[in-house]
Amino acid sequence: MTASPASAPAADTAAVARDPHYNFGYLDESTKRMLRRALLKAVAIPGYQVPFGGREMPLPYGWGTGGIQVTASILGPDDVLKVIDQGSDDTTNAVNIRRFFARVAGVATTTSTAAATIVQTRHRIPETPLREGQIMVYQVPIPEPLRWLEPSETQTRTMHALAEYGGMHVRLYEDIAHHGRIATTYDYPVIVNGRYMMRPSPIPKFDNPKLDMSPALMLFGAGREKRVYAVPPYTCVKSLDFDDHPFAIERWDACCALCGSRESYLDEIIMDDRGTRQHVCSDTEYCNDRRQRADAGAEGRP
Amino acid sequence: MKAGAYTDGASARVPAQGDAGRAPRPLLSARELTLTWDGVHGCRDVGFDLYPGEVLCVVGESGSGKSTLLQALSWQARPQSGRILYDMRGRGPVDLADLDDAQRRLLARTDWGYVHQHARDGLRMQVSAGANIAERLMALGGRHYGQLRGAATHWLQRMEIDPIRLDDAPRSFSGGMQQRLQIARNLVTAPRLVFMDEPTASLDVSVQARLLDLLRGLVADLGLAAVVVTHDLAVARLLAHRTLVMRGGRVVESGLTDQILDDPQHAYTQLLVSSILR
Numbered sequence: 336m337t338a339s340p341a342s343a344p345a346a347d348t349a350a351v352a353r354d355p356h357y358n359f360g361y362l363d364e365s366t367k368r369m370l371r372r373a374l375l376k377a378v379a380i381p382g383y384q385v386p387f388g389g390r391e392m393p394l395p396y397g398w399g400t401g402g403i404q405v406t407a408s409i410l411g412p413d414d415v416l417k418v419i420d421q422g423s424d425d426t427t428n429a430v431n432i433r434r435f436f437a438r439v440a441g442v443a444t445t446t447s448t449a450a451a452t453i454v455q456t457r458h459r460i461p462e463t464p465l466r467e468g469q470i471m472v473y474q475v476p477i478p479e480p481l482r483w484l485e486p487s488e489t490q491t492r493t494m495h496a497l498a499e500y501g502g503m504h505v506r507l508y509e510d511i512a513h514h515g516r517i518a519t520t521y522d523y524p525v526i527v528n529g530r531y532m533m534r535p536s537p538i539p540k541f542d543n544p545k546l547d548m549s550p551a552l553m554l555f556g557a558g559r560e561k562r563v564y565a566v567p568p569y570t571c572v573k574s575l576d577f578d579d580h581p582f583a584i585e586r587w588d589a590c591c592a593l594c595g596s597r598e599s600y601l602d603e604i605i606m607d608d609r610g611t612r613q614h615v616c617s618d619t620e621y622c623n624d625r626r627q628r629a630d631a632g633a634e635g636r637p
Numbered sequence: 638m639k640a641g642a643y644t645d646g647a648s649a650r651v652p653a654q655g656d657a658g659r660a661p662r663p664l665l666s667a668r669e670l671t672l673t674w675d676g677v678h679g680c681r682d683v684g685f686d687l688y689p690g691e692v693l694c695v696v697g698e699s700g701s702g703k704s705t706l707l708q709a710l711s712w713q714a715r716p717q718s719g720r721i722l723y724d725m726r727g728r729g730p731v732d733l734a735d736l737d738d739a740q741r742r743l744l745a746r747t748d749w750g751y752v753h754q755h756a757r758d759g760l761r762m763q764v765s766a767g768a769n770i771a772e773r774l775m776a777l778g779g780r781h782y783g784q785l786r787g788a789a790t791h792w793l794q795r796m797e798i799d800p801i802r803l804d805d806a807p808r809s810f811s812g813g814m815q816q817r818l819q820i821a822r823n824l825v826t827a828p829r830l831v832f833m834d835e836p837t838a839s840l841d842v843s844v845q846a847r848l849l850d851l852l853r854g855l856v857a858d859l860g861l862a863a864v865v866v867t868h869d870l871a872v873a874r875l876l877a878h879r880t881l882v883m884r885g886g887r888v889v890e891s892g893l894t895d896q897i898l899d900d901p902q903h904a905y906t907q908l909l910v911s912s913i914l915r
Contacts, residue, residue: 501775501776501777501778502772502775504775505761505768505771505775508764508771508782508785509768512765512768512804513765513804576780577782579781579782580782
């Protein structure tokens with residue numbers, strides 16, 4: 336392979352050896368069992384927030400402690416782990432979490448969505464479609480969708496219990512009143528399986544349709560708030576909207592400057608001090624893949 | 638009108654009902670209602686019937702238990718003893734204690750309204766006036782932005798607020814406007830019963846007069862029944878068909894408002910009436 340950015344993280348993760356001083360997956364076995372019980376309940380009640388006994392992790396809250404605990408509890412020796420941060424495989428957070436699990440569990444890591452059995456993510460769902468048997472693990476900062484509306488946990492739980500979700504539309508109403516359209520672009524609230532309202536974690540609303548009827552299992556872990564929730568495979572996930580202002584995803588006029596994709600989620604990048612801008616895919620693996628395939632196609636031509 | 642079995646008021650007329658001939662059914666009946674906070678303070682053994690379209694004022698000094706009574710009636714605090722019967726739409730009289738939480742909450746945000754003394758307790762101060770009014774409709778499944786906005790505009794106009802303020806936050810409103818907005822927010826689901834806790838107490842006199850005028854019109858137009866708690870006898874005189882006078886947690890006198898104000902029987906009511914500035 337040439338020196339493309341994708342090859343660098345794979346190399347540094349491979350250098351980490353399993354450290355036998357740690358129990359498999361860092362957490363002790365009883366903690367993992369407790370987490371699995373919570374996860375089973377979460378899968379049984381799609382979108383419902385299940386409390387769990389969060390443990391101290393060797394990194395601060397906000398860096399993915401919830402996601403790491405979920406990954407640690409479901410990880411097996413044969414799993415292949417991919418970690419992305421804002422769509423990228425090679426940011427500090429993604430590289431470090433991959434190295435962490437290589438060290439404490441000795442599992443294989445990858446940057447390929449197709450090769451992975453578990454994908455831990457912060458803020459994106461890969462562009463490559465997921466398949467049955469794969470598990471997505473989301474890092475969640477604030478699990479409660481009604482928190483902005485109601486500061487009391489007792490009250491929000493009652494609201495969930497009675498499915499009193501009208502207040503959430505107040506927020507969308509405000510968006511339209513002030514901006515002429517629904518301006519919420521990430522962490523866009525959804526109703527799971529026609530019952531519980533859920534925060535899909537801070538993914539762009541561009542990724543919301545990928546949650547709906549996905550063949551993969553979606554697990555969400557919030558470390559600070561000590562909650563897990565789940566969307567089982569093939570579950571209906573509906574984004575909130577109004578009849579006359581239907582849900583719509585972001586669209587760009589530009590295409591990716593590197594791979595030319597018009598279907599992927601694009602990041603806008605400032606290139607120099609004069610403010611030159613470029614749009615590139617936020618999913619680095621998808622972008623690299625497309626470029627390699629384009630290169631191979633060009634070489635193959637007579 | 639009929640005074641409750643546990644009050645010492647005189648019997649009187651019932652407000653005009655649509656279907657003559659059939660005896661009208663009370664909308665809300667309280668029987669031996671008791672709610673005390675510490676075994677002493679609160680309200681005790683209160684009973685009355687409220688008929689559709691009737692306005693009942695509860696007057697008394699601070700600490701006489703009138704606000705507690707309102708909280709018990711609206712089930713914001715569960716009464717310790719006694720019964721509250723409410724004539725639910727399509728279901729007839731139901732003991733509120735027999736409903737589950739979901740049903741009571743639904744009732745409270747569809748068929749009832751609750752107007753707080755301070756508008757900021759009853760409004761969402763951080764969202765626009767339009768969203769405040771439309772919130773109850775959205776809670777009931779209203780999902781058409783255009784229609785929600787239409788309803789909000791209609792109610793602003795009805796409350797004599799310029800519809801141009803539809804997207805402004807209530808914090809930029811005057812006290813009187815906030816109070817009117819709070820009332821609009823409650824009335825948008827066409828409730829049959831509204832609880833009001835000192836609705837005019839925090840407003841200055843001229844604004845008070847305007848609000849009372851508006852309320853009087855609304856009550857008559859919409860056929861609203863209301864329980865209004867106030868320490869201001871003038872409010873009772875203007876709004877109420879019937880008045881309960883409370884002291885030390887108990888109802889000491891009840892009857893037609895005119896009767897009570899013009900010919901008070903109980904010594905405490907006589908003191909109250911004679912204390913009005915003239």
